[in-house]
Amino acid sequence: MDEQATATEEPSTQAHSDAALIRLEGVHKIYDLGEVQVHALRGVSLEILAGEFVAVMGASGSGKSTLMNILGCLDRPTRGHYYLDGTDVSQFSKVELARIRNRKLGFVFQQFNLLARTSALENVELPTIYAGITPQEREQRARESLARVGLAGRAHHFPSQLSGGQQQRVAIARALVNRPTILLADEPTGNLDSRTSVEIMDILQRLNEEEGLTVVLVTHEQDIAQYAKRALDFRDGKLRRDTPVRDRLIAREVLPTLPSLQDDDAAGET
Amino acid sequence: MDFWNTLRLALRALARNKLRSALTMLGIIIGVGAVIATVSIGQGAEYLVQQGIQSMGTNAVFIAAGSGRPGGARLGSWAVKTLTIDDMNAILREVSLIREAAPAVVSRVQVVYQNQNWNTGITGTTPNYFRIRSWPVQAGSIFGQDEVDSAANVCLLGTTVARILFGDVDPVGKQIRIGQLPFRVVGVLESKGQSVMGDDQDDRIFAPYTTVQRKISGITWIQFINASAVSREASNAAVAPITALLRERHHIRPGEDDDFFVRTQSDVADLADQTQRVMTLLLGSIASVSLIVGGIGIMNIMLVSVTERTREIGVRMAVGATESDVQQQFLVEAVTLSMAGGLLGIGVGLIGSALISNFLAWPTLISVKAIIAAAIFSAAVGIFFGFYPARKAAQLDPIEALRYE
Secondary structure, three states: OHHHHHHOOOOOOOOOHHHEEEEEEEEEEEEEOOOOEEEEEEEEEEEEEOOOEEEEEEOOOOOHHHHHHHHOOOOOOOEEEEEEOOEEOOOOOHHHHHHHHHHHEEEEOOOOOOOOOOOHHHHHHHHHHOOOOOHHHHHHHHHHHHHHOOOHHHOOOOHHHOOHHHHHHHHHHHHHOOOOOEEEEEOOOOOOOHHHHHHHHHHHHHHHHHHOOEEEEEEOOHHHHOOOOEEEEEEOOEEEEEEEOOOOOOHHHHHHHOOOOOHHHHOOOO | OOHHHHHHHHHHHHHHOHHHHHHHHHHHHHHHHHHHHHHHHHHHHHHHHHHHHHHOOOOEEEEEEOOOOOOOOOOOOOOOOOOOHHHHHHHHHHOOOEEEEEEEEEEEEEEEEOOEEEEEEEEEEOOHHHHHOOOOEEEEOOOOHHHHHOOOOEEEEOHHHHHHHHOOOOOOOOEEEEOOEEEEEEEEEOOOOEOOOOOEOOOEEEEEHHHHHHHHHOOOOOOEEEEEEOOHHHHHHOHHHHHHHHHHHOOOOOOOOOOEEEEEHHHHHHHHHHHHHHHHHHHHHHHHHHHHHHHHHHHHHHHHHHHHOHHHHHHHHHOOOOHHHHHHHHHHHHHHHHHHHHHHHHHHHHHHHHHHHHHHOOOOOOOHHHHHHHHHHHHHHHHHHHHHHHHHHHOOOHHHHHHOO
């Protein structure tokens, strides 16, 4: 897993199909709601290479959430193929998909989705429980992961004792703990103020730049998409536009220009 | 995910809602506690019955005048005049399985010693009686055969009678009045306690049967024969020849009812066994009902818990939990609830039966079998009632679950 992440560093959008980490071929998704059939995806084909930072854009109903669910192995395409790391996973069983989610994918959600009344450390440990590793290694990995998002000192805090930005960082640490190949972030800044949003984007950019982690970011906010390297525009279940991001923003450079709204949150942690 | 992890998770989830978990367990605690307590009371009762049976003497065969069969108009032991001392002698002579026998003639009498008096039962019998019932004297001695032959005015006292009439005074050799007649107390029997039927066996006076027949009751027949067979098995085998012999001697034609009945210790033991079985069945059904009610409580709470934790389930699935991981997690939670309830219930039951022993002076026997059964049963309740909620959790669609508000 890690080999591919580090092997392809160049942010090229035009590479060989074999090197693609994610490859969709004519993917359709039809929801059968009994009386009506909702055609959420209408033949999507795309490739994402290792080390890319892709923003998936689109209004609600554009199919971007459906795409995210399929990329995240939470759902299977009705038609078409999904090659993840060279393997066609479109017909995988639920158990196989769960295993892929556990080992290759990391999720970050808009709602953070941390377990309440559970310490940050244990929240981060959650994916390792299902990975069959020893308790000692689990805790070690969770601590490392928390350190990567700058929350080493908050390991024993409960989510209720953390700010929104910190909670989202815990969620990112959780996504990273099993050393995934791909990080899938679904509106990760949707519940955060603008400064905290940029801080989160900073973390994602650093992970992408420094560790070669492939990031797929779903957002409907144009200014958040500006932090990605490549933007995919969806409308009516189809991929309408696939363009490299021009005038890409670098969060590290943007942050000093922003007024510090939450002094307590920013202090000492980032 | 390994078992210890799952158990740890379950304990943590339950600890998060302590009050709710405790209330959920309460159903099982009460159910199991009630079972343990009632079973130990039942076992105590069985112990009493067994003791009672042993106190009547082993190998005993009991013959009573009157019909023992149900149906039709019957005469009681008191009114049937056909059983005689000759019948007893014939049995001893002709039924080789019977080793010894003693007659019994009973009546109620007023007994007086100085200014104390007491209404009690008197049994007229022979010295054999006390050997058959393995009932020794604690003071003095048992009257002899010559006193039976001469219908002497001698008597033995049960401890209750002795206490009431004499208090701390030694009754042996003292003169008492039974009805209008003076009797000499020759001995005091050991205490035998309550009978199977619950009456005080020590509240009784014994005298030669001839004396009771002629001087107290004014009859020529006897009411009971207490016999002893050569062995336990022989006591059952002797019933048929005794019955045949007595029918012949009483000139009872085929088809007519017996005017006596024969009972053995094993009849009594069988009866006790049967009572015990009914009791066990009854307790078992009470237990099942309360455990099922407790189980429904667990199921209810687990369903609530699954709904409340839909998002958690979604997250777990998103980060790699399989359906069976989720199912296992919730199942283990349910079983942990029910097992913990079961163990606490066992504690409650033990404490409860100890209290009953203490305050109601009723012997209780702790049944290891009941404890093991309660533990297994409560686990089974957890599995049975936890299965559906766990299945429901496992079958959640992770996408829906993550979106659940």
